[in-house]
Amino acid sequence: MTKFLVDRMLGQTTKWLRFMGIDAKYAPKGDDEKLLEIAEEEDRVLITRDKELANNDRVMLVEKAPPEEIIPKILKIYDTELKPLTRCSNCNTLVEKIEKQEIIGKVPEGVLERNDEFWICDGCGKVYWKGTHWENILKKIDKMKEKF
Numbered sequence: 481m482t483k484f485l486v487d488r489m490l491g492q493t494t495k496w497l498r499f500m501g502i503d504a505k506y507a508p509k510g511d512d513e514k515l516l517e518i519a520e521e522e523d524r525v526l527i528t529r530d531k532e533l534a535n536n537d538r539v540m541l542v543e544k545a546p547p548e549e550i551i552p553k554i555l556k557i558y559d560t561e562l563k564p565l566t567r568c569s570n571c572n573t574l575v576e577k578i579e580k581q582e583i584i585g586k587v588p589e590g591v592l593e594r595n596d597e598f599w600i601c602d603g604c605g606k607v608y609w610k611g612t613h614w615e616n617i618l619k620k621i622d623k624m625k626e627k628f
């Protein structure tokens with residue numbers, strides 16, 4: 481599976497790749513050389529709008545566009561596996577299932593009442609569940625899938 485390093489200008493794209501379960505690291509501040517170095521070291525494809533980086537086989541150049549347009553282009557080219565709800569959209573860490581009683585106090589009571597399955601991120605502590613927000617995410621992912 482291809483892993484990605486995503487340019488700081490493409491925050492929304494990073495988030496949506498993570499929603500899909502794809503390993504997408506947000507590029508740290510640094511010059512082009514540093515980014516290429518990280519991509520090389522961690523075996524990632526650098527997704528960027530920086531045309532100066534175009535002539536490198538580790539780089540995918542994208543236009544300024546919303547994630548709905550950028551992501552299908554990425555997934556057309558690279559080998560990926562879509563596993564929604566496996567990765568934290570905040571920090572890219574894989575999430576783990578957690579027992580309901582362990583998150584009491586961490587999510588609103590209404591959410592606890594309406595849901596039985598929860599996931600937590602070890603990296604930043606964010607708790608996930610399949611609420612209406614999640615259904616909307618899945619719908620959007622399905623729409624993107626139609627394009628590749």
Ligand SMILES: [Zn+2]
Pocket residue numbers: 568569570571572573601602603604605606
């Ligand atoms: Zn996290």
